[in-house]
Amino acid sequence: MSMKLYLESIVVSCLQILILTVLTVSAVKLQQKFKWREVEFDWPSLEVKQESIKSEKYVPSNNLPLGLDRWKDKLFITVPRWKSGVAASLNFVNISDGESPILHPYPSWEANQLPTEIGTKSESNPKLLKDNTTIISTFRVRADECDRLWVMDTGLADILGNPVQYAAPSLAIFDLYTDKLIRRHYFADSLLKEDSFFANVIVDAERGDCDNAFAYMPDLGGYQVIVYSFSADKSWRVKHNFFHFDPLAGDYNIGGVNFQWTDGVFGMAVGKRTRDGSRPVYFHAFSSTKEFMVSNKILQNETYSQNPESYYDYKLMGDRGPNSQSSAEFYDPETGVIFYTQVNKDGVGCWNTAKPLNPDTQGLVDSDSDALVFPNDLKVDNEGNVWVLSDRLPLFIFTSLDPEQYNYRILTGKISEIIKGTPCDIY
Template sequence: MKCCVMLAVLLFGLMLNLSISGPSIVEAKLEEKFHWKQLVFDWPSNEAEQEAIKTGRYVPENNLPLGLERWNNKMFVTVPRWKAGVAASLNYIDLNSSEKSPKLRPYPSWQANTLPIEMQPSEHKTSGGRLDAEKPTEADIGLKDNATIISTFRIQVDACDRLWVLDTGLADILGDAKQITPNSIVIFDLKQDKLIRRFAIPKDQTKEDTFFANIIVDSERAECNNAYAYVPDLGAYGVIVYSFRDNRSYRVKHNFFHFDPLNGDFNVGGVNFQWTDGVFGMAVGPMNPDHTKDIYFHALASTKEFKVSNRVLQNESHVTSPDAYYDFKYVGDRGMNGQSTAEIYDKETGVIFYTQVNKDAIACWNVKRPYNSETQGLIDSDSHTLVFPNDLKVDTEGIVWVLSDKMPTYLYKELDPAAVNYRILMGKNRDLIKGTPCEM
């Protein structure tokens, strides 16, 4: 009996030691910085807000945040025009604000985020009843202000203090959908808050099911004019490559851009749904000795990760030929329920941080290690604060920012206006990976 008691004590001590020092333990969790029950905006006046509500130009419950990015004291937040009544699609929060639910300020201005009255969406459906985006007319393309943002999902600040915005040009996506302007890359000088360029993606580079919802920038401060942007097409399974220097783009296709039919089932926040979203998450990896970078990517409806050299993507004649097929490489698998909306490479730690939407979680992987379920580190998982982590970024100070927004509930059910629905969380990169397989 005494022997059994001693054995039990030893086993308990071993289990206690493992629970304290094991790599699976999360030693630091993300902290909530901001939250909202419904988004609030910094209107020019109370009268302007009330008039917008009265006319239907502002319907509070229809405004859902999706993307984020930090630059200096600005935290940019995007609000796609999923439904009618979105106040402004491109906004920012003053990070010096002490408010827990601060008002969003349209960027670069209210005017640039206001739909012209003559461009309000009109209904257009196919014979099957499916909403279909109307093609823009030449009159639609002629915006009074090229800085106008119709609807954006994801944005990115580059090494040269420029904000790159992918404007889908599509308003009231789930309702009376209308393609007001072509899909466009819009670039702002953040130091002067001025438009640098608006580039419309050519029509022959889009497909019937095209849906652009992300933009990734590949740039170096010493070569600002040689920047490239990669725009994944999650609906038609391709990637648009844009050269800032040449001010032109081309389309790349590959089998790895498609979704995985075995991983299109999602369960998030009590909502079950099926998606066929292809390539979506992308990240620019570290500089290699030969001055190339690997571009990591994955489909949303998939658990697999791939990569391709930026030298391949930036060589139009090669990447658009059959010869380029084997230049795209399989990296590994995140494992069951490892679907991810976004990923970002952190130069300081050599880690790629990414979302795990089916797990209400944020995870990580060190690019120097093999890519499998054992080398993936779980940073934080919370069925309350991380329901559908939609976007994440790492800023120049090493702070990881995460936006969660309960989007499946917004799309397929109804959000509770009395509950906190949207959150922005933060954590220090090195603290978050401590004790995980990502720490080396």
């Protein structure tokens, strides 16, 4: 080979390496929208804030964002009362806000204040709040196609400290145009188990048929799902073996912390309507790597869902592979892709539901050992964007967070872009 051809081959090789490097760099597809070292709130006044700090009703380091959802220019952000000193559990910021925006309590500041006494209770009624607009502690919320915000309120405060059950777990539903409460539904004691815990709400609703909406609340500690019918204003529980955790998938290593969890059914996603009018409901336990599916018609039929024959209506879709435990999932109706968090991989995964579910068909749309340490919640908006909230929860629970670092982040990405080059790509 001549010296000229040799040099030309070197140049070509260098260009190829450069192109690959650029492509690798551009593969970081989720863009950071918001970040906080510690969150701040829209206080009624400076005096109220100072008094709250003095009385320890507000402890900044105890306020950890966990859930999110978008409605128009609002991005709702939940702050569960894991510990004492949480200022407001349900909040929002505006999409147009700056890098570290303050949180605005929703529907009001007053609604997010803990009651001075525990709600009343009788044999026929669970613990009730005097004011049904009160939000005790919520982990996740859902803004539906009918412009309503569904809030799963655990009714439990200071979970990791000295727990207080102010009220029974309940669903609070708000009109997003007026910010007024539409309805509050308390779960009867007969639906609850000793270890019941509700950290998610999935809404099955369609515009044009809003009164016929259903909500599904996975009970991660009771290994069951509570189903709520909006039209009947009634709830019931559904049990199945697939709602339990996998004993081989309960070990986690996140952010340098090793721990074990036994959380059962947790992530759920409602798929596209099929020819027979039903919709598939995909679900998985948190401590599991397997994905399952059942028709929404099974869950919505209170009588049949209790029948032992319904056991065989639940289907195993497949296994995502080792270390693929997931806290949340969401179905995108435009692509048929389910996006899900990957807590052990500091990332976000995807699965095209038109393909079989196995490790080879799973995509990792992004992974970041700093920005995505414990991606906790994930949603898809109606503009084709994925929104992800990461919060380093294991460090918050088992060790401590460094207030000098950015601990909480919200990232977003265009679906058409983030699935390119993955097994989920449909384009």
